[in-house]
Amino acid sequence: MSSFRTNYLAENKDRFLEELLSLLRLPSVSADPKFREDVFETARFIKEKLIEAGADGVELCETAGYPIVYGHKMVDPSLPTVLVYGHYDVQPADPYELWDSPPFEPVIKDEKIYARGACDDKGQMYMHLKAFEIMMKEEKLPCNVKFMIEGEEEVGSENLDPFVRSNAEKLACDVVLISDTSMLANDIPSITSGLRGLSYVEVEVTGPNRDLHSGVYGGAVANPVNALCEMIASLKDENDHITIPGFYDDVLEISESERAEMAKAPFNEQEYKDELGVGAVRGERGFSTMERATIRPTLDVNGMWGGYIGEGAKTVLPSKAYAKISMRLVPNQASEKITELFQKHFESIAPPSVKVVVTPHHGGEAAVTPTDSDAYLAAERAIGTTFGKKPIPVRGGGSIPIVALFEEALNVKTILMGFGLNSDNIHSPNESYGLFNYFKGIETIPHFYEEFAAIKAEQ
């Protein structure tokens, strides 16, 4: 790292942290309408910070939902262009009672920042604004840069799709750079080389047209909660194989050599179980834990409710039961097709005593980043420089559906250079982000720009 950059980072470290804490204090929960004004305020915060950092043409691009913050710095048309993508919205913080400190009052403890969004994605996204500020101050921006920071990633990025498609020229670039993934460990740097897709649905099961007394009607009228349990249970067989007809048809099976390569990544199953407090792992028969979490499709209930869920006892035979169900998909499985297969199957297994409605929430396609691309090589070198170790490629289990969108609409590959850790509790209570990771990210990003520009210059 240039001595200018080292010095500037050291001098501004406290401010860089304070700015992130201010950002984390804004409860930008996109899924819950009651935080609507906060989400808008967060968008304005990002806009101001982009302007302060030196970006041009900064604007809040209106959408049917929350605005997309756009800004750029075009230094030289002959240089490659990096499009930085991130999101300023966060997951809901429920259940609040499991947080050790309030989710929107960030605290620093044991060298970590605790707050909703600390890692996903405010902490990781904001690194890019600060790295950009440093390069601007040094007056050495190795690439042109465009920022596109959205506010609906946690609810399916529905409005990003039309925005990207209708602004393809404005967003033209050589690579999309995203920090919204994790590394294996701070001393085992890695780059996410693939992501799973997603199909997310909500189901509603209706039994009788009103809540009934379970003494008067119990045993004679179908209970929608019992029925929903049966239907959900039937979605997997005794090998935890998903039973939806056609579900696995398009899955690209991984070769034995690739599986062998994957198996070399450091993984200790006992530590994994201990850290999660489970007595046994569980998943599809015939695959390892790491395979189950990355290269195999899944089906999970993300939420379920029905009947009386307050304190004490109520002898009700409920009218309705609900579940939110998501399926993680692997490359070649099309999200829309899987949603249709689910819907058709779920409706077909409903007993005649209940009615079922399946509502698709959102989806996204799986993606794979080739490990021999220019961007991968640039990220590999950048991380190698700042971590002192060559990062290893790892398939991730999560979904960033917009990776497939960028490939299709902008004809450009994405590099997933994330600095989080699996232990950061993203989407969970007590989400955190290490101070080490925040500042190491800010330090690494300018190296990526340099390496990417250098590789492109050679071509």
Place this chain on the structure above:
Amino acid sequence: MSSFRTNYLAENKDRFLEELLSLLRLPSVSADPKFREDVFETARFIKEKLIEAGADGVELCETAGYPIVYGHKMVDPSLPTVLVYGHYDVQPADPYELWDSPPFEPVIKDEKIYARGACDDKGQMYMHLKAFEIMMKEEKLPCNVKFMIEGEEEVGSENLDPFVRSNAEKLACDVVLISDTSMLANDIPSITSGLRGLSYVEVEVTGPNRDLHSGVYGGAVANPVNALCEMIASLKDENDHITIPGFYDDVLEISESERAEMAKAPFNEQEYKDELGVGAVRGERGFSTMERATIRPTLDVNGMWGGYIGEGAKTVLPSKAYAKISMRLVPNQASEKITELFQKHFESIAPPSVKVVVTPHHGGEAAVTPTDSDAYLAAERAIGTTFGKKPIPVRGGGSIPIVALFEEALNVKTILMGFGLNSDNIHSPNESYGLFNYFKGIETIPHFYEEFAAIKAEQ
């Protein structure tokens, strides 16, 4: 009915209704601690009204929970004594949004009173206070009377048990009279000749020790909601027969002749389905709908929850899932034994990847009232007089666990002379009680006293 009683009822009809509406405005939800003060206020309301009606020795008997209201009128030691039991607490009113009018703001519409507790049990219990008032005003009380009105029926009457046992002398009587059940229809009067028992448990299933990101861990770690669905689904087989080992061991099978007798009660399955809005009934194979609802044991989920249940989508693999499960029991099935069988079985079917805790809530024993008892005959004659039709005996599906308690601790039989209808939506939104039923009950009760005293005098 004596002309005095007819006139007094006519003159005080409006006040009798107004008093019930005042009682219904008190949200005495015993299951929910936030209504604690309201439950106490309701007890004081009943106490005042008993005193006004002319009872002696009226007191609030303290318990470990909510007080029991006691009062009596002993006219002559040679007369039989009737112990009136009722409850002033009500079921929770959730879900509030399904009520057409607020549950604790009673309204009268289409000749019915709409409010939580209108039928169960405030409306039915309060008839006894007003019938008592009329008999006192006439100065013709045919029996001695004792009132015991409790405030914890909807949460299992836990504190009634020790109270009854330690006050057996004070509560000594010849019959317990309860109006907390229903009739077949206003033109098909009936008397409940049996009730099911109850075993109510809550289960907690824990997967990982914290909520996880379903993308990062999904497929590799057991999801407690999916696991709970599987476990609940496995509690019944393809014939809707309950699979808990030993569950049916003590069930007294009903004779074919009794089943044939039951089948004569008026029942139209198409009307039943239409009224509930279901396409098909569902229950244990080999039994009719009426049998399933009365003489067969059941297992129903009364409430279930886990994961994210707010608006929108959250890709969480939850740490915990919960269900409230109740089983209706038939004569000879012991509640405690069934609870133990459930607990043992449920723990045994938990996969090693999750932890299960089963917490018993409350229970109660099934009961049968012989149709040739003095009290049954008295009720049959009283209803015959006021309805102009002989009532038919019907087995009920609900549970009034204290019936078994009275039999055991006081060595006395209970008569279930209820005036509700199944369409009253007890335990559901839009609970109601017909004005016809309220006033017909007040009219009928003094006849019961007269008939019971006459039968006893002959012995």
